Amino acid sequence: MDKRKIEIEYTVFENKEELVEEDRMLIEKAKEISVNAYIPYSAFRVGVAVLLDNDKILTANNQENASYPEGLCAERVALFYAMSQYPNQKIKSIAVYGNPQKFTLTHFISPCGGCRQVMYEYEYRHQSKMRILLSGNSGKILLVEGVENLLPLQFSAKDLSINE
């Protein structure tokens, strides 16, 4: 037996004034688009802004559905849109902004497992780590550099014996 431990790394910022201008701007774009979220069931708005290597910024929000599983998280709406428009561009950063209508977040918004998997897919595709900025109406910001810090022991194409 060989018991092992995985460590993850992230940085916490107390407020957006501590951020570099590019990150501050990206979070602002995520916040702006969050107000257009279609959230009749959860009242939980999420906005996402994706910054590509060519400096294009694409934004999106969560889209719910009366048939609950048919909705989609803001992260995936944004990533699929960005990668369908600019398939060969690496993703530099993704900002996620949680903006619930009925309360103030007391903790960081955290991408669901499915969205972490999709983030990792594009890191693997482009062989390039992305920066993930997690924020919301709580004011604090968490920066994660590389999806392995959100999703240890990732599943990817290498597990399917593809690209070998």
Ligand SMILES: [Zn+2]
């Ligand atoms: Zn998700």
